[in-house]
Amino acid sequence: xxxxxxxxxxxxxxxxxxxxxxxxxxxxxxxxxxxxxxxxxxxxxxxxxxxxxxxxxxxxxxxxxxxxxxxxxxxxxxxxxxxxxxxxxxxxxxxxxxxxxxxxxxxxxxxxxxxxxxxxxxxxxxxxxxxxxxxxxxxxxxxxxxxxxxxxxxxxxxxxxxxxxxxxxxxxxxxxxxxxxxxxxxxxxxxxxxxxxxxxxxxxxxxxxxxxx
Numbered sequence: 001x002x003x004x005x006x007x008x009x010x011x012x013x014x015x016x017x018x019x020x021x022x023x024x025x026x027x028x029x030x031x032x033x034x035x036x037x038x039x040x041x042x043x044x045x046x047x048x049x050x051x052x053x054x055x056x057x058x059x060x061x062x063x064x065x066x067x068x069x070x071x072x073x074x075x076x077x078x079x080x081x082x083x084x085x086x087x088x089x090x091x092x093x094x095x096x097x098x099x100x101x102x103x104x105x106x107x108x109x110x111x112x113x114x115x116x117x118x119x120x121x122x123x124x125x126x127x128x129x130x131x132x133x134x135x136x137x138x139x140x141x142x143x144x145x146x147x148x149x150x151x152x153x154x155x156x157x158x159x160x161x162x163x164x165x166x167x168x169x170x171x172x173x174x175x176x177x178x179x180x181x182x183x184x185x186x187x188x189x190x191x192x193x194x195x196x197x198x199x200x201x202x203x204x205x206x207x208x209x210x211x212x213x
Contacts, residue, residue, distance in 0.1 A: 029062070033102040040103075052103040053132075059104050060136035068138045073127050076109070076137070077116045079195025087122050095122045099130070109137045118142045118193055141165060142193035145204060147174065147185035155188055159201040173208040184208055 024032070033055055040051040060070060098106040105127060109120035117124055119142065127135050143165050146155040158176045160168055168174060172187045182205065 029059075030102060030104075033059070033104055037101060037103045055103040056105070056132070056136065068136060070134050071137045073124070073133060073135050075115065076111065076124060076135075077114070078121075078124070079116055079118075081195050081197065082117060082121045085198075085200075087125070092122060092125070095126055099126055105135065109135055110140045111137050112141060112193070113139065116195060118195075143168075144191050144193055144197055144201070145174065145187045146189040146191070147176070147187045149183065149185055151186065156185070157197055157201060158185075158204045159193075160190075160204050164204060164207065168204070168207060175205040175208055177202045177205065 036051060036055060040048045043051075057070075060068065095106050098104070105120075105123035107120045107123045109123050109127075110118055112118050118140070123135070126132075140162075143160045145158050145160060145168060147158065148155050158174075168187060168190055170187055170189060173184055174187060175182055176185050
């Protein structure tokens with residue numbers, strides 16, 4: 001019996017394990033992925049590659065919702081700001097190590113409604129580097145605020161965290177990260193991310209609550 005025949009023999013068991021993954025924590029799932037990849041290293045290259053691709057499909061299935069789908073990587077559009085700002089080597093090395101251990105892309109690739117990548121660029125680059133043709137993507141949005149330190153002052157850009165998307169309006173005061181620490185700024189404009197802002201953007205921390213009288 002060849003290794004491939006043996007792999008086929010265990011497909012029903014693998015299917016059962018996939019179902020059981022829904023009952024596990026994220027940490028337990030990641031450990032299971034690592035165990036699968038470690039075992040696959042002892043098999044021939046075909047089976048090893050097949051298992052790694054299968055794990056990516058399994059992960060997408062377990063995380064699937066109305067906003068996720070599998071997409072050809074060649075169909076993903078990249079804003080010039082991403083192409084012009086490569087991730088730091090330390091960050092890429094961390095993502096590469098996770099991929100080597102689990103067979104998965106650590107960060108979800110997120111697209112806007114027009115198919116432009118707005119987050120997960122490191123995963124996109126890893127997929128390209130490892131010749132992965134189809135990847136899991138999720139649709140979402142990024143919002144940018146243009147705000148000033150004082151009324152009528154110069155406007156600067158910050159990004160809203162996911163928890164604050166669609167919850168901030170012009171005139172709101174927000175806490176933001178700056179080179180000089182945490183500051184309060186007044187929002188002038190809230191707009192959708194359009195790929196023309198310098199990356200990476202500093203983040204809004206929270207909306208400043210008005211003092212109670």
